[in-house]
Amino acid sequence: LYFFMILRPPSSTPLISSAASDVYKRQLSKLALVTGITGQDGSYLAEFLLYKGYQVHGLIRRSSSFNTSRIEHLYKDPHEKNVNLFLHYEDMTTLDSVYNLLDKIKPDEIYNLGAQSHVQVSFDMPTFTSNVNALGNLRILEALKSRSSNVKFYQASSSEMYGSSPAPQNEETQFRPMSPYAVSKLHAYWTTVNYRESYSLFASNGILFNHESPRRGRTFVTRKITSAIANIKAGVIDKVYLGNLESKRDWGYAPEYVEVMWQILQQNAPDDFVIGTGESRSVKEFVEFAFGYAGLDWSKHVAQDPKYFRPNEVNELCADSSKSQKKLNWAPKIRFEEIVKIMVDADLKSLGLKPIGEGREIIEANFGEWHL
Numbered sequence: 001l002y003f004f005m006i007l008r009p010p011s012s013t014p015l016i017s018s019a020a021s022d023v024y025k026r027q028l029s030k031l032a033l034v035t036g037i038t039g040q041d042g043s044y045l046a047e048f049l050l051y052k053g054y055q056v057h058g059l060i061r062r063s064s065s066f067n068t069s070r071i072e073h074l075y076k077d078p079h080e081k082n083v084n085l086f087l088h089y090e091d092m093t094t095l096d097s098v099y100n101l102l103d104k105i106k107p108d109e110i111y112n113l114g115a116q117s118h119v120q121v122s123f124d125m126p127t128f129t130s131n132v133n134a135l136g137n138l139r140i141l142e143a144l145k146s147r148s149s150n151v152k153f154y155q156a157s158s159s160e161m162y163g164s165s166p167a168p169q170n171e172e173t174q175f176r177p178m179s180p181y182a183v184s185k186l187h188a189y190w191t192t193v194n195y196r197e198s199y200s201l202f203a204s205n206g207i208l209f210n211h212e213s214p215r216r217g218r219t220f221v222t223r224k225i226t227s228a229i230a231n232i233k234a235g236v237i238d239k240v241y242l243g244n245l246e247s248k249r250d251w252g253y254a255p256e257y258v259e260v261m262w263q264i265l266q267q268n269a270p271d272d273f274v275i276g277t278g279e280s281r282s283v284k285e286f287v288e289f290a291f292g293y294a295g296l297d298w299s300k301h302v303a304q305d306p307k308y309f310r311p312n313e314v315n316e317l318c319a320d321s322s323k324s325q326k327k328l329n330w331a332p333k334i335r336f337e338e339i340v341k342i343m344v345d346a347d348l349k350s351l352g353l354k355p356i357g358e359g360r361e362i363i364e365a366n367f368g369e370w371h372l
């Protein structure tokens, strides 16, 4: 009940009432609207924007169980003083209140991160995936168009869109999507470009390669592995079942990637940017390194189950981020081994086990300020 009290958005009164606009006084430098704020990236982005002095408005969807665990530490009751984070119920499949929200809160920046983001699930739920990912983006851009808005819009595009195009991939590489998820993201990508070119909206795509963290959902392969390691160490399970171990991904560290989302919207002109580390590793390499770091023999604990193989597989993703390096002066700090260490340590700690210890040091050496 306590958590419900502190976390619930102000749902008993209309979120957008005439009085509400008084609440959102523009005492702060800028105001951002974030879809997908309860997800991995949304939660880090909210943290980063609050640190930058933004007032942050997040859309969350109604759920019968808590879906706000990643932003619990950021949320304050709106009746308190100096509240800079506000939550609004919405769903990407309808976005009923998006026009009202734009009128009332007048955001300077919109980060569209809300998505059915699981590739394998998209094969089971293709129309839902498209409704959320493709039409959700279109709903926001239509609203922006109709308001001839000066809002800056960021679209969370994905390296998954490259599909079968050979690595390395950059902004010029042909898209050859291989999943309903990729197709839906491609729709959103092109809608963003199209609305930029047709209506002069400040609308940019970040084409982000895989990025991970201790906040990664537990059904994505990296977190599934690191969480299994902690559970094996704790004696809760003995085996983890995976699918294809041969596919290769370019894995980066999520907190760094939300910083660059913000940077993309601070440019003078809208544009599209590839963001990745330029290093591609197989799922098997992730398994070997993560189990090795935790002092476990992976071959005793990893088995394969055909149910985790996809109808179609993207074999290799590897970013050529040279445009971002040049134009945004962006380069990744945290590399593959370090991400694995950070994630294994965090999962050990969350089960009350002693972390191996290097994960914390890596964060302290590379971050400060907003990400501690």
Ligand code: NAP
Binding pocket: 035, 036, 037, 038, 039, 040, 041, 042, 059, 060, 061, 063, 067, 090, 091, 092, 093, 112, 113, 114, 115, 116, 117, 118, 132, 156, 157, 158, 159, 207, 208, 209, 210, 211, 212, 217
């Ligand atoms: P995530 O953890 O799965 O978060 C997705 C967010 O979208 C969650 O807040 C989720 O809410 C919300 N959402 C899903 N369906 C919704 C709906 N119908 N209405 C409203 N909200 C909905 O994803 P992520 O890893 O943070 O990724 C953020 C974005 O970047 C996504 O668009 C993803 O496709 C894209 N992307 C991610 C990566 C990556 O490697 N992480 C790479 C490239 C692009 P609940 O919490 O209620 O589920």
Ligand code: G4F
Binding pocket: 117, 118, 119, 120, 157, 158, 159, 160, 208, 209, 210, 211, 219, 220, 221, 222, 224, 241, 242, 243, 244, 245, 247, 248, 249, 283, 308, 309, 310, 313, 314, 317
């Ligand atoms: O962790 P994954 O599910 O990530 P995937 O499919 O690359 O998608 C992620 O990255 C995209 C960017 O390229 C995002 F747009 C997307 O939203 C998401 O964040 O799977 C990674 C690889 C795949 O090749 C998969 O087949 O791991 C393989 N894999 C092997 N066993 C598994 C498993 N993936 C999952 N989820 N679960 C397994 O048991």
